[in-house]
Amino acid sequence: MTLPRTPSQTVGPFYTIGLCRRAENALDPDGRELAGMLIDGAGAPVPDGVVELWDAEARLWGRCGTDSSGRFSFRVRGDARSLDGYVFARGLLKHQRFRIEVAELNAEDDELRFDIRMQGENATPFYEP
Amino acid sequence: MSDIVLPDDPAFGPDVQVDYPGYRSTRFRAPDRPLRTLPEELHAVDGPVFGEDALGPLDDDLTQQHDGEPLGERIIVSGRLLDEDGRPLRGALIEVWQANAAGRYRHEVDQHPAPLDPNFSGAGRCLTDDDGGYRFVSIKPGSYPWQNHPNAWRPAHIHFSVFGPAFSQRLVTQMYFPGDPLIEYDPIIHAVRDPKARALLVGQFDLERTEEQWALAYRWDIVLGRGGRGTTPLENR
Numbered sequence: 001m002t003l004p005r006t007p008s009q010t011v012g013p014f015y016t017i018g019l020c021r022r023a024e025n026a027l028d029p030d031g032r033e034l035a036g037m038l039i040d041g042a043g044a045p046v047p048d049g050v051v052e053l054w055d056a057e058a059r060l061w062g063r064c065g066t067d068s069s070g071r072f073s074f075r076v077r078g079d080a081r082s083l084d085g086y087v088f089a090r091g092l093l094k095h096q097r098f099r100i101e102v103a104e105l106n107a108e109d110d111e112l113r114f115d116i117r118m119q120g121e122n123a124t125p126f127y128e129p
Numbered sequence: 130m131s132d133i134v135l136p137d138d139p140a141f142g143p144d145v146q147v148d149y150p151g152y153r154s155t156r157f158r159a160p161d162r163p164l165r166t167l168p169e170e171l172h173a174v175d176g177p178v179f180g181e182d183a184l185g186p187l188d189d190d191l192t193q194q195h196d197g198e199p200l201g202e203r204i205i206v207s208g209r210l211l212d213e214d215g216r217p218l219r220g221a222l223i224e225v226w227q228a229n230a231a232g233r234y235r236h237e238v239d240q241h242p243a244p245l246d247p248n249f250s251g252a253g254r255c256l257t258d259d260d261g262g263y264r265f266v267s268i269k270p271g272s273y274p275w276q277n278h279p280n281a282w283r284p285a286h287i288h289f290s291v292f293g294p295a296f297s298q299r300l301v302t303q304m305y306f307p308g309d310p311l312i313e314y315d316p317i318i319h320a321v322r323d324p325k326a327r328a329l330l331v332g333q334f335d336l337e338r339t340e341e342q343w344a345l346a347y348r349w350d351i352v353l354g355r356g357g358r359g360t361t362p363l364e365n366r
Contacts, residue, residue: 018226
């Protein structure tokens with residue numbers, strides 16, 4: 001027996017009501033900062049998106065809505081090697097999966113930087129689910 | 130309206146068309162590069178597990194979160210969370226959010242000139258039970274206008290966020306109400322091009338679960354992909 005999967009729909013513009021009721025962006029409260037911008041195909045910041053990160057090795061999860069300038073930030077384990085993530089947004093009908101290899105990130109003042117670009121030549125690589 | 134609601138295309142199956150042109154905001158936000166194949170070892174990665182501490186005491190009853198009761202038609206929305214093989218998914222976190230009965234969200238961005246309800250926040254959470262079951266008490270959300278195209282209205286809906294046991298099983302979607310005349314004109318539900326798949330987003334009126342003299346009921350089951358845990362190889366899907 002195979003049941004048909006329930007299709008995806010966008011989180012819409014009002015997702016903070018349901019998804020951002022608590023501060024959940026610290027996977028490891030004593031960890032290092034990982035921050036970035038969510039950027040659309042016109043180069044504009046996306047102020048109504050939400051990013052989830054999963055440190056599978058340590059079983060630590062976090063979520064952060066983007067602010068009015070499209071920025072998100074997390075605290076992640078200092079020795080995390082890789083992180084799996086999803087991005088959701090108004091205008092995005094299905095969340096997109098990405099992967100962060102921490103060693104490949106730029107770090108400024110110990111802050112890891114990871115921008116998510118939805119489109120274009122420098123788009124973030126997204127994976128099939 | 131022709132470009133707002135495109136003709137049915139069953140070839141899409143359960144997949145939503147992420148660059149659906151009728152939903153204008155997809156233009157700069159839908160990925161425009163081919164998706165990469167997930168490395169084999171990542172298919173079955175476990176996802177986060179949430180316990181009772183993720184829940185507040187009245188999180189599954191959106192009508193009891195304030196001093197008074199919200200206005201609107203009281204409803205019970207329930208169903209089961211299953212995987213494609215029909216196995217119940219237990220202990221899964223389900224989060225919901227919705228507009229009030231007048232079609233207004235308690236959100237600073239919502240400018241619809243409809244009243245806020247001081248007794249309604251519009252957010253809930255629950256964990257599925259041993260049978261994969263969930264149940265929320267709420268009020269029926271109102272329809273509301275939006276800016277997508279001239280005279281655009283969203284059909285009444287409840288947003289659902291679901292975490293399956295595998296990371297790959299994550300789902301965010303919307304449940305619609307049966308018989309809603311606005312569904313026919315809505316580009317967001319029509320981005321699901323297969324009419325059979327679209328029908329899966331519409332809850333069913335459930336007379337059996339109504340509570341006499343108290344609340345109407347809708348039933349809506351949610352089916353997640355196998356998340357790399359099934360017996361069917363990916364290429365045979």
